[in-house]
Amino acid sequence: MNTSTTLSSSPQITIGDQAMTPQPLAHTTEPAASSTPSAISLRPRPRLGLGATLIGEEEKALVLDVLQRQALNRYQGGTMAAQLEEEFREVIGTRFALAVTSGTVALEVALAALGIGPGDEVIITAWGWVACFTAVVRLGALPVLAEIDDTFCLAPGEITRLANERTKAVAIVHYQGVAAAMQPLLDEAAAVGIKVIEDCAQSLGVLYHGQRVGSMGDIGTYSLQHSKTLTSGEGGMVVMNDPILYERAVRMHDLGLLRPYHEKLVERQVPAFSGSQFRMNELTAAVALAQLRKLDRLREHCRNLQQIVMSSIRDLPGLAFRHIPDPQGDTGFEVYLQLPTPAIAEAFRTRLDALNVNCHQTTGTYCHYAREYCQTGLAHTSTASPFTQFPQWPAPGYRQEDFPRTEALIHRFVALPLSALYTEEDAHYIGACIRHVHSQVMA
Ligand SMILES: *Cc1c(COP(=O)(O)O)cnc(C)c1O
Numbered sequence: 001m002n003t004s005t006t007l008s009s010s011p012q013i014t015i016g017d018q019a020m021t022p023q024p025l026a027h028t029t030e031p032a033a034s035s036t037p038s039a040i041s042l043r044p045r046p047r048l049g050l051g052a053t054l055i056g057e058e059e060k061a062l063v064l065d066v067l068q069r070q071a072l073n074r075y076q077g078g079t080m081a082a083q084l085e086e087e088f089r090e091v092i093g094t095r096f097a098l099a100v101t102s103g104t105v106a107l108e109v110a111l112a113a114l115g116i117g118p119g120d121e122v123i124i125t126a127w128g129w130v131a132c133f134t135a136v137v138r139l140g141a142l143p144v145l146a147e148i149d150d151t152f153c154l155a156p157g158e159i160t161r162l163a164n165e166r167t168k169a170v171a172i173v174h175y176q177g178v179a180a181a182m183q184p185l186l187d188e189a190a191a192v193g194i195k196v197i198e199d200c201a202q203s204l205g206v207l208y209h210g211q212r213v214g215s216m217g218d219i220g221t222y223s224l225q226h227s228k229t230l231t232s233g234e235g236g237m238v239v240m241n242d243p244i245l246y247e248r249a250v251r252m253h254d255l256g257l258l259r260p261y262h263e264k265l266v267e268r269q270v271p272a273f274s275g276s277q278f279r280m281n282e283l284t285a286a287v288a289l290a291q292l293r294k295l296d297r298l299r300e301h302c303r304n305l306q307q308i309v310m311s312s313i314r315d316l317p318g319l320a321f322r323h324i325p326d327p328q329g330d331t332g333f334e335v336y337l338q339l340p341t342p343a344i345a346e347a348f349r350t351r352l353d354a355l356n357v358n359c360h361q362t363t364g365t366y367c368h369y370a371r372e373y374c375q376t377g378l379a380h381t382s383t384a385s386p387f388t389q390f391p392q393w394p395a396p397g398y399r400q401e402d403f404p405r406t407e408a409l410i411h412r413f414v415a416l417p418l419s420a421l422y423t424e425e426d427a428h429y430i431g432a433c434i435r436h437v438h439s440q441v442m443a
Helices: 003-007 057-069 080-092 103-113 130-138 158-162 182-192 243-253 282-292 295-313 342-354 372-376 404-410 424-441
Strands: 096-100 121-125 142-146 167-173 195-199 219-223 236-240 334-338 413-417
Touching: 057 282, 080 096, 080 236, 080 282, 096 103, 096 243, 096 282, 103 130, 103 195, 103 219, 103 236, 103 243, 121 130, 121 158, 130 142, 130 167, 130 372, 142 158, 158 182, 167 182, 182 195, 236 243, 295 334, 295 424, 342 413, 342 424
Parallel strands: 121 142, 121 167, 167 195, 195 219
Antiparallel strands: 096 236, 219 236, 334 413
C-alpha cells in the first residue's frame, strides 16, 4: 500500500456541489423529512482506523531486516528497540524512553519505578480504561477514583479533594488525542506532594502549550496496541527524565537487571530487586519504529479533518463541544458533541449512524464502578486485594452516586471518530450531516 496517497487529501468538495446533489434520503426514523432545510445525499460509510491503516512498505522493510539478520531479541544482536527508544525520546523530548510489551505493563512499570506498593493510594479518574485501575491493583496499591470535567480528563480540584498522607501519585489520562488541563493539575500535585504519571496511551504526539504529553509529569506511558494512534499490534513505552526512575523502570521490566546497553545511558545507582519480564521484541520494535516516523503526517491529517468538521458546526445553537485546554496541541481524531440530554444524544447518534457517519466511541472507556472487576474488588487472591480494608464493598467512592459530575457528562455526548483514511470530502459530509440532524432534532 502506498501510504503517502492514503494520507493525501482529495479535492475539497463543498456542500451543494455535485457530490451533494439533492436526493432526499429515505429516512425511516424521520417523520417530517419534507421540512428539512437541506437534503443529504448518502455517502458510503468510511473506514475507521489510525496508524493500523497506514501499515505498509516501511513496516515491511524494517521487519524483514530483523528477520534477515535473525536478531529477534534486543540483547542478542537487535537494534530496533534501541533505535525506537532513541527516536521516541527525541519526539517526546524526554531524556529516557523504555520499550515494553504493552501500555498496561507501561503503567505497572511506571508505578513500580515510583516505588508504589501496598498501603499507597493512586488517584485515577472514575471514567477510564480498565488498565488504569488494574495496574494500580496489580502493584498492591489502592486506586482512588476522581471526577472528570468537560475535558473528559481529570477535573482540576480533584487531586486536592482526594489526596491524603497515603497518596503517592496521580495517573492523568490524556483522553483520546487531547491533553488534560496540565498546568492546574501539575500545580495541585506539587502542592500536595505527589508524583504525576501521564498515561498517554490514547494521545501519542499530543502537545500541551508546546510540550509533548508524557514529558511534563514524573513519568509518561504509551500504548502501541492495535487501536491506538500508532501500533505494533501490542506494545508500550515509558518515558522520563530522572535517571533513577529510568534505572528502576529498566530493572522492573527486565527481571531486576541492568544490562550493559542501559549502563551506557545511566550510572548504576539502584540496588537489584525482583522485577518482571516485559521486554519488547525486535519485530514489534521494527513495526513501532516505522509507525513512529508517520506520526506527524497522521496528526496533520486528523487536525485538518477536525478543523473542517468544527468550522461547519461551531455556530449551531444548543451544541456544546469537548473543552480542549490547548486547542493548538490536540491530535483531533475524535470530535465530541455535548447534547442537552441523553435522549437528544441518542437521537443524534441514531440519525447520524443512518447517514453512515461513524459516531460511536472508539475507545473502551467507561466508569470503573460500573464494571465487574471494580464491583467484586478482587485481585488474583483475596489477600492481594487493596479493598479488603473496607468494612463494606463497594465502599463510598466506588459507587455511581459518588460521581455526579462524571455521570452528568458521559450519557449525553456523541463521539465522532475521524480516521487516517477519511478524506476532506468525508469531513465536509460529516459537518453537513450534523447540521442536518441538528435541524431535525433540535429545531
Ligand atoms: C489502551 C490503554 C491502556 C493500555 O494499553 P495496552 O497496550 O492495551 O495494554 C492504558 N491506558 C489507557 C488510557 C488506554 O487507552
